[in-house]
Amino acid sequence: MDSCSDYDIVIVGGGTAGLALASRLSEDESLQIIVLEAGEDRRTDPQVLTPGMWPLLTNSSSDWAFSTVPQEFLNKNVDMIPQGRMLGGSSGINSFLFTPTSQTGVDGWAKLGNKGWEYTSFAKAANKSYTLHSPSGAVQGTGHGPIQLRVAAPQSEPEATWTSAFLESLSTLGFASPQDPFSGHVCGGFSNPESVDPATRQRSFSANAYLGAAESRPNLTVITGATVTKILLSTSRRDGVVAEGVRFTESNGKSKMARAHKEVIICAGTFHSPRLLEVSGIGDEKLLQKLGIDVVLDNPNVGENLQNHVYTGVTFEVADDAIATLDSFFRSDPQAVGAAMQAYGVNGTGPLGSSSIIASAQLPFPGIQTEQGETEVNQLLQDLLHEPVDAAKHDSTSFAAVHAAFVKSILLSPTESSANYVFGPAYTEFEDRGNPALRAPGNHITIAAMLSHPLSRGYVHAATAAGDDRSGDHGLVINPRYLSHPLDVEVLARHIWFIEQSISRAEPLAKMLKPRASKFADLAAVREYLHRTAKGSHHYTGTCSMMPKKLGGVVDHELRVYGTVNLRICDASVVPITPRANTQAVVYGVAEMGAKLIKESLWAGCQE
Incomplete structure (x- = not known):
């Protein structure tokens, strides 16, 4: 029998968004929070911290190293896809360009029906993620957050x-x-603005910035080498499916459970977030049945709308x-x-x-x-x-x-x-x-x-029912359908x-x-x-899009998975229209927005 521990909030994925979210939510001392990250802690690794060494991280142990299926319109070429597998996720292996998106782009998300996601609100939240330093060292602009930038x-x-x-x-x-x-x-x-701390001259990313400020809090637990294999879902309530917790496998191969009394939040990224929904029973019922997965919620939009530059x-x-x-x-x-x-x-x-x-x-x-x-x-x-x-x-x-x-x-x-x-x-x-x-x-x-805004859209789907498949592309089929x-x-x-x-x-x-x-x-x-x-950039979004379900959505404007009571997604996968350039700044903004929405939701629940 799996051993089990209890928490208020279980966060799946300690990457760019996951650690930012954990840091903000753990500011509330009444909440017990756990973060489960499949990768390791490389915060002291010179290859991670030295800015110019970032190309060496591709195809390393800190990279999931996905690949696409042969791309029909790119002469059948296969594209390699670096994705961070470490505390900090892709913010620890990327080229650390920090490019805020446009007002028009974010307002485009709001116009899909996402109440509260207008640019003014998003920019206010995003400003909480970074502090911008001028060449002289002075702080400039309106940002006042943990990610240190120089421009x-x-x-x-x-x-x-x-x-x-x-x-x-x-x-x-x-x-x-x-x-x-x-x-x-x-x-x-x-x-180019870069997420490099001018004081240390090292990469500033979610693991040493957001987590660094929060890891001493007694209400925050972070486990590395923990691969989440399934979201544990219950259909006993009339008002929707309840995420009771998750099952995960430790690096030693032992299976454990983390029970969630309030929320399960998936921050596993554009590829693993939809896959985790599917292996847990949420997705296109035809695909799930083909893979031998019991269908809990039928939503054919899961894994669709994959966008990239x-x-x-x-x-x-x-x-x-x-x-x-x-x-x-x-x-x-x-x-x-x-x-x-x-x-x-x-x-x-x-x-x-x-x-x-x-x-x-x-x-x-x-x-x-x-x-x-x-x-x-x-x-x-x-x-x-x-x-x-x-x-x-x-x-x-x-x-x-x-x-x-x-x-x-x-x-x-x-x-x-x-x-x-x-x-x-x-x-x-x-x-x-x-x-x-x-x-x-x-x-x-x-x-x-x-x-900046391709019309070509693709998909990512589970290729197996196994929650911890480590063969090939980790049980995934990825087809961006470029051009x-x-x-x-x-x-x-x-x-x-x-x-x-x-x-x-x-x-x-x-x-x-x-x-x-x-x-x-x-x-x-x-x-x-x-x-x-042509090749794909490393800016994938959209596979669990935030928009009305009838348009192709997977989560609502509060990032809650349709048909569930307490299961949310907060990462690049929820972005419905890809931003105009690099996604790092946008993902931090999404995490700050998510933290605000979840705090308000939990507080409203306490008032009822």
């Missing part, structure tokens, strides 16, 4: 010169730069008389590595002190400011917006029409971002997907563009064309690059390039 940090060379060149070139094209990425309205470039880019060779790039460091040149170690040790700068993705830009559909560009967009929308993709159920929900209307509004706006650009002074391999670590000789810059919607292809193609034809040829970048012929003869060549080189 426009003092950069060593060559990063400073290349950042300036990129931002100035955008300005010459009519996009005033730098912009304020925290404003909710961005149409131009900016230096698809991206590719272009690399340019730097002129011989221009300032060097970071290529020698990434080729492990001893002199460059030594200089990087000194820069980090003395000033916290250089390629070891940051992600090396030194700047970003959020730009509208290229040419939308002109009459010709507006005509082109309208023609694309007329021809392709409502183009049938296939008869799969993930395109048959009412949400498809709402989503299309949202994307249309973005594409027709001269100020809303339809692509997020990232810039780095080093070579990046796009052509040879089989060797992404390839480093060409010489000096290069890379400009990539990711589609399955033809409008996505056309929009991203024009952004890549804009990189090649406009940004790289604008001053001062143009004089810093070697003369070259056009990489693409026309848009047809760009389309071919997309299908051959």
